Amino acid sequence: MRPAPRLACLAAAALLQAGVPAATVAGLPAQALARGAPDSFADLAASLLPAVVNISSTETVTGDAPEDDDDQGGGGGGGGDQGQGPDVPAFPPGSPFEKFFHDFMNRQHGGGSPNAPPRKMQALGSGFIVDPSGIIVTNNHVISGAEEITVTLQDNTVLKARLLGHDDRTDLAVLQVHADHKLTAVAFGDSDKSRVGDWVLAIGNPFGLSGTVTAGIVSSRGRDIQQGPYDDFIQTDAPINKGNSGGPLFNMDGQVIGINTAIYSPSGGSIGIGFSIPANEARLIIEQLRRFGHARRGWIGVHIQDVTQDIADSLGLKPAHGALIAGIEPKGPAEKAGLQSGDVILQFDGRDVDGRSLPRRVAETPVGDAGQFSIWRDGHRQPLTIPIGEFPEQEAKPAAAPSPKPAASAAMSLPALGIKVSSITAALRQKYQLSDSQKGVVITEVAQDGPAADRGLRVGDVVVEVQQAAISTPAALQEQVDKARRARRASVLMLVQDGDAVRFVPLPVGSSHAKGSGPDKAP
Known part of the structure; x- marks a missing residue:
């Protein structure tokens, strides 16, 4: 868009009238003062x-399969409408009328009855052509489980589509259609250049109404809506409804900067909060789906968590930043390269990272590249090169850190930490369902108002390491706490195993009264 000189002048006059110094106003670019709205989106649309x-995708479902309430509810996606029966009237959630009508509709249309015959279910969504030969991009959830996929062009031409590849983690899919002529295609733009406040157009088929154009702005960037490990959504207020899933989000140059994927809506309709996959994230996945039929993500084989201020204090890291290594996959690239549990990854390929950005950055790196990492270990920054592997289909479970065999079964109270711990005995192993290979000390009591309870520790959790040192007895744990206190650290960092999950938990060491109360009898 071009600056609107008259609006810019008016904005400058308003700033001067409000008391902003003339030099400051004169130094502002025209874009910062005002930009005029387009006269019309008609030519672009x-x-x-x-x-x-x-x-349109079709799937056969059995009689006892529940109706799919795709995209309904607070955090639902913006995708297809499913089912062909009449809608249930809107009654207050949980009311007797709601249950009555739901049961009635299920009986009428066979839903929920184990003896009902199989029936066809249809999902409607959107997509866009990225290659004139007939390559189409959409959301995976639009075509997931489909036995037949049909594409309808703007001129009402109906074509059968073949699925080239799909990716559950980013909710992307690529289709192929064959037409007797070249199709109109659109190009991807640089989504990183899109700024909050930029005008955007969304085009799709909400509620099956094909060719619907809506306009709005980029409302926010980098949204994490807990849909997957690589969330980095563009938020927009351009109205997006059920059926818009898989449709494009355009900038004013007619380039695709996002793929409309989800909406936030208590009612299922647009309330001006929609989410799109950024084009720069989608482009690499789409190319891989076209070439291989699946995504080839970079992977180094680590489990990470964010570095809080307490964790940073316990590691002597200032300021608090980076991604803390809580577990390492056996025989993965990170283990082979020498990365250790308790290390903090500060940078990847020269750019700062944290617990949220690191998985996405590594996933976008070509398999086989040598990743250059900067890590924090033993109070110092160190370089480390890790070859980027390919993300496996199924992640292995993180292994607990190795530790010496327990030498005693004594229990010990640590009142300043708010816990009582014990060596792992046969009785405790059975009581808390610990594996035969589990190492460390088990938490047998947690004070309700203590630091451990505040940080989510529970009875049955196992402390595997303290300050990155493996422990096997309560005395060893106490020794590490005393060492941290002598070093004047505000907190001590514990690696805790809870079932299959491992995580680092910082606990304040307090002053000299933090010493344990001495051995107790084993429970």
Whole structure:
């Protein structure tokens, strides 16, 4: 868009009237003062509409399968409508009328009855053409489980589609159709250049209404909506409804900067909070789906968590930043390269990272590249090179850190930490369902108002390491706490195993009264 000189002048006059110094106003770029709204989106929309398609997928479901309430509810996606029966009237949630009508509709249309015959379910969504030969991008949840996929073009031409590849983690899918002529395609833009406040267009098929154009702005960037490990959504207020899933989000140059994927809505309709996968994230996955049929993600084989201020204090790291290594996959790239549990990854390929950005950055790195990492270990920054592997289909469970065999079964109270711990005995192993290979000391009591309870520790959790040193007895744990106190650390860092999960938990060591109360009788 071009700056609007008259609006810029008015904005500058308003700033001067409000008391902003003239030098400051004069130094502001025109874009910072004001930008005029487009007179119309008509020409842009007309050029883009032929590249946006309607996608219909059909699946056979058994009589006892529940109706799919796809995209309904507070955090649902913005995708397809499913089912062909009448909608249930809207009654207050949980009311007797709601249950009555739901049961009635299920009886009428066979839902929920084990003796009902199989029936066809249809999902509607959107997609867009990225190659004139007939390559189409959409959301995975639009076509998931489909036995038949049909694509309808803007001119109402209906084509059968073949699935080239799909990826559950980013909710992307690529289809192929064959037409007797080249199709209108659109290009991806640089989504990193999109700024909060930029105008955008969303085109799709909400509620099956093909060729619907809505306009809005980029409301926010980098949204994490807990949909997957690589969440980095663009938020927009351009109205997006059920059926828009898989449709494109365009900038004012007609480039795709996002793929509309989810909405936040208590009612299932648009309330101006929609989410799109950024084009820069989607582009690599789409190319891999076209070439291999699946995504080839970079992977180093670590389990990470964010570095809190307490964790940073316990490691002597200032300021608090980076991604803390809580576990390492056996025989993975990180283990082979020498990365250790308790290390903090500060940078990857020269850029700062944290617990949220590191998985996405590694996943976007080509398999086989040598990743250059900067880590924090033993109070110093160190370089480390880790070859990037390919993300396995199934992640292995993290192994507990090795430790010496327990030499005693004494229990010890640590009142300043708010816990009582014991060596792992046969009785405790059975009581808390610990594996035969589990090492460390088990927490047998947690004070309700103590630091451990505040940080989520529970009876049955196992402390595997303290300050990155493996422990096997309560005395060894106490020794590490005393050492941290002598070093004037505010907290001590414990590696805790809870079932299959491992995590680092910082606990304040307090002053000299933090010493344990001495051995107790074993429980």
